[in-house]
Amino acid sequence: MTKTIRLRTPVPGPKSRALMQRRNDAVVRGVYHATPVFAANAEGAIVEDVDGNRFLDFAGGIGCNNVGHRSEQVLRRVRAQLGRYMHTCFSVAPYEPYVALAERLNQLVPGHFPKKTFLCNTGAEAVENAVKIARAYTKRPAVICFDDAFHGRTLMALALTSKTHPYKAGFQPFPSDVYRMPYAYCYRCAYGKEYPSCQVACADALESVFKRVVAAESVAAVIIEPVLGEGGFITPPRDFFPRLAALCKKHGILLVADEVQTGIARTGTLFAVEQLGVEPDMVLAAKSIGGGLPLASVTGRAEIMDAPGVGGLGGTFGGNPVACEAALAVLEAVEEEDLCRRAVALGKQFVARAQSWQKRWPGIGAIHGMGAMRSLEMVRDAKTRQPDDAAVAAISKYCYEHGLLTISAGTYGNVLRLLMPLVITDAQFEEGLGVLEAALAATCVSGAKMPRVVHA
Ligand SMILES: Cc1ncc(COP(=O)(O)O)c(C=O)c1O
Secondary structure, three states: OOOOOEOOOOOOOHHHHHHHHHHHHHOOOOOOOOOOOOEEEEEEOEEEEOOOOEEEEOOHHHHOOOOOEOOHHHHHHHHHHHOOOOOOOOOOOOOHHHHHHHHHHHHHOOOOOOEEEEEEOOHHHHHHHHHHHHHHHHOOOEEEEEOOOOOOOOHHHHHHOOOHHHHHOOOOOOOOOEEEEOOOOHHHOOOOOOOOOOOOHHHHHHHHHHHHOOOHHHEEEEEEOOOOOOOOOOOOOOOHHHHHHHHHHHOOOEEEEEOOOOOOOOOOOOOHHHHOOOOOOEEEEOHHHHOOOOOEEEEEEHHHHOOOOOOOOOOOOOOOHHHHHHHHHHHHHHHHOOHHHHHHHHHHHHHHHHHHHHHHOOOEEEEEEEOOEEEEEEEOOOOOOOEOHHHHHHHHHHHHHOOEEOEEEOOOOOEEEEOOOOOOOHHHHHHHHHHHHHHHHHHEEOOEEOOOOOOO
16 A cells, blocks of 8 residues: 655754744744644645645644545635635625625525625634624623633634633733633543532532622623534533523523534534534634634524624635635535535544553543544543643654644643544555654653653
8 A cells, every 4th residue: 555654854853853943043932833844835634844744634724624634625716716816805895705605604604594694704703793692682791611721813713712821821801700610520520520410510510600709690601612622522421512502592692602613514514513503693613614714603693693883794715715715615615525425434433442542551541532533632540530641742752753743732731633634545544543653652660651842
């Protein structure tokens, strides 16, 4: 079988190293890199660097390449749009691709009610606008979010984000009226309970928040990721979302699903909430919807979405026509290539393999996720569950040195997550899993750990 991974130089190669030097001189240090390899080309599930090394991509640009790098459908529509016009601003001279994408999302986003869509550029911007819309509609100020959540880096989104270092520390003050409660993270239950005997007390805890923290009638929205993204691909038990949705409804609070990372077939359905038995008032998408171009959407109940007045929503580049055409192609590709089914198959394959790894290496404390959104949570000891971020750093380093791009996650940085393009071939996926297995073998020995070299 021909291998995809091809390493011509030890990585990072000389050209990558030279570029990193230029990058260090010219670019702010605040932007982090998961790997020190500089991209030159990408196709499908493959990234080639400037030194001619070929990597398998299990990171997908942090979940932005579900339909693959440079998908044929996306390129076709983008090229055609480039030949027409690239920017007029939807607020100056509107255009059809924006309208067509809104129509398509209104059909595809779950919810048996009339919907409308607003388009913007990034996940954080979608979050900001969802909060604005929720406040305009409910005329209430507060927003409830969750421990271990990630909603972006702009100031309101950052206020809703959980992790302090490196995201929040030093960037205060944040906007007010943001309240946080524990997520349904069963492996590390904040209430020390076990599922199912807990009876999903973490959802009912919302009632306690209304008594002790913020009055229900002051709350505009509860914003939540169906599966925690940066938080480590934590998936709540089945009954959590319906319970939460019922409590929101009871108190006239809007439920906002942040599907920036879970959306566009990643979890086995176009949107993860399709599997959770709820119809949120607003659903946010970004990342993979743009097929590699910056695009984000807020889709929700029409009467809620129309609450802000004319001119209250917008942005110079929001819903750029080239990005809208790319998104229309992405949605076609998901359907034509049956990528939801593919996500389920990839997830099953990974879980089977990961369960066998778990038997060999108890340092794999938990296998998390849904569909092809999968992760390994590494611990120092299976009993104490003490997070092992050094293991994840060592595994990631081994992986990229052997031709596999991966990224970490988790509040403790102890989770290795998989976000490979869903168009990855079976042979490529097996090849990548082989590298990951070798990385685990080199890093964990029957629960005792070898000395590790961590990223410099
Ligand atoms: C769930 C979620 N929401 C929002 C964001 C922010 O998206 P962006 O980086 O496009 O602003 C992210 C990014 O990782 C995310 O995972």
